[in-house]
Amino acid sequence: MDPAVSVPAYVRSPSVTFLSSISMDRHLARYDVAGSVAHAEMLARVGLLPAEESAHLVAGLRAIAREIAAGSFPWREELEDVHTNVEVRLGELVGAVAGKLHTGRSRNDQVALDERLYLRAEVVDLGGRLHTLLAALLARADSEAEIVMPGYTHLQRAQPITLGHYWLAHHARFERDLERLLASAARADVSPLGAGALAGSTLPLDPRWTAARLGFSRPFSNSLDAVSDRDPFAELAFDLALLLVHASALAEEIVVFASAEFGFLERSGSLGAGSSQMPQKHNPDVAELIRAKASRAIGDLTSELVLLKGIPLAYDRDLQEDKPPVVDAVATARAVLDALLTLVPALRFDRSRLDAATRHPDLYVTDRAESLVRQGVAFRAAHERLSVEPAEEGPIDPRRSVALRSSFGGPAPESVRRQLEAARSRLESLTDSLSSLGRKTELVEELLKEQIR
Numbered sequence: 001m002d003p004a005v006s007v008p009a010y011v012r013s014p015s016v017t018f019l020s021s022i023s024m025d026r027h028l029a030r031y032d033v034a035g036s037v038a039h040a041e042m043l044a045r046v047g048l049l050p051a052e053e054s055a056h057l058v059a060g061l062r063a064i065a066r067e068i069a070a071g072s073f074p075w076r077e078e079l080e081d082v083h084t085n086v087e088v089r090l091g092e093l094v095g096a097v098a099g100k101l102h103t104g105r106s107r108n109d110q111v112a113l114d115e116r117l118y119l120r121a122e123v124v125d126l127g128g129r130l131h132t133l134l135a136a137l138l139a140r141a142d143s144e145a146e147i148v149m150p151g152y153t154h155l156q157r158a159q160p161i162t163l164g165h166y167w168l169a170h171h172a173r174f175e176r177d178l179e180r181l182l183a184s185a186a187r188a189d190v191s192p193l194g195a196g197a198l199a200g201s202t203l204p205l206d207p208r209w210t211a212a213r214l215g216f217s218r219p220f221s222n223s224l225d226a227v228s229d230r231d232p233f234a235e236l237a238f239d240l241a242l243l244l245v246h247a248s249a250l251a252e253e254i255v256v257f258a259s260a261e262f263g264f265l266e267r268s269g270s271l272g273a274g275s276s277q278m279p280q281k282h283n284p285d286v287a288e289l290i291r292a293k294a295s296r297a298i299g300d301l302t303s304e305l306v307l308l309k310g311i312p313l314a315y316d317r318d319l320q321e322d323k324p325p326v327v328d329a330v331a332t333a334r335a336v337l338d339a340l341l342t343l344v345p346a347l348r349f350d351r352s353r354l355d356a357a358t359r360h361p362d363l364y365v366t367d368r369a370e371s372l373v374r375q376g377v378a379f380r381a382a383h384e385r386l387s388v389e390p391a392e393e394g395p396i397d398p399r400r401s402v403a404l405r406s407s408f409g410g411p412a413p414e415s416v417r418r419q420l421e422a423a424r425s426r427l428e429s430l431t432d433s434l435s436s437l438g439r440k441t442e443l444v445e446e447l448l449k450e451q452i453r
């Protein structure tokens, strides 16, 4: 390190590498600088800083944002974290006035703010990918609305359904995942800036103004809670764990459907790779890895919750460890969504295998019981009779059977069309929610770029 750079006394420690959070803080750097811009502007508005000093700070901070974006920011591990790195760099760029930036602020409210801005941007990114996946699932459901397949319970053939119905079931899970992400982002839409270390400030700060400047709906209401609340990260970790659990369950079906025993899926390079020893093999590696990734996200959620369970109010340094699990879950979810986005449209069903599987008489025993009910037989009596009678071997018409299953939310093509229509209009309102969240993240990007205000 350049000996001319003065290291603030609070970070002079013999075990800097242990204390350092730089590797994680890189993910927060842009947001940290944006928060500082808003803070410096606010200090001038409330009269704590002359306008020209504030402008000087803001210009320096924007130069730092450019360095971060270009990858030329001189990270120094001995400065522990992003906050001190930015402040020291600011001193190099604008001189002694940099020492005024931290007026009325603590790294505690600062890092809580950074995390919320990070969360918002990641929800926009992951939500966008999830949205594309939802559209891909609807497209498949639409084009395969009429194709009959066996439906399972206990992985035993149960009743006939349609592929359209099947895809819509997966769509429903992923749709809830997107709703959950948006709801978590809405709950995280609170700015902690102004809470200070834990007990606010004696200075006339304006947390409402900085909140609005950064695109938050409101500032915190209790300073102790503001610096210690990690619910947003815990929720995000849960949302992503459940998303990956859903992806994993779908992947499991793909693995099973691709086996010779089922043979529902045609061999395809998009499913995976061959074996290094067995020339005949085509393994569903992509689906298997999607299935596996859920374990990481579940581990990340567990780490996050265990970390939080014994933290006394307000800030404790343990909270620094809240970042690795979330950053990992975000990266894992992104990779899985991208894999699904390639995989889902590429799957090819073997229609003849599906057709053969749907011709098994076991699938139609409930139909027969229901036709006895229509003739006035009590359902329980019909059930008993059919459980001992051998399955009928007469002509089976899967399409007819499935067409009759037109009850609410059922597999009949007609019912699938109704579900599709409703899902499409919900997708539109999800598009709107995502774009309004997107506009808030753009606000931060603009704040980092503005030259003159």
Ligand code: ARG
Pocket: 021, 081, 107, 108, 111, 315, 317, 319, 320, 321
């Ligand atoms: N790197 C710290 C974190 O991630 C920043 C806050 C440090 N605050 C403190 N009082 N040491 O939590």
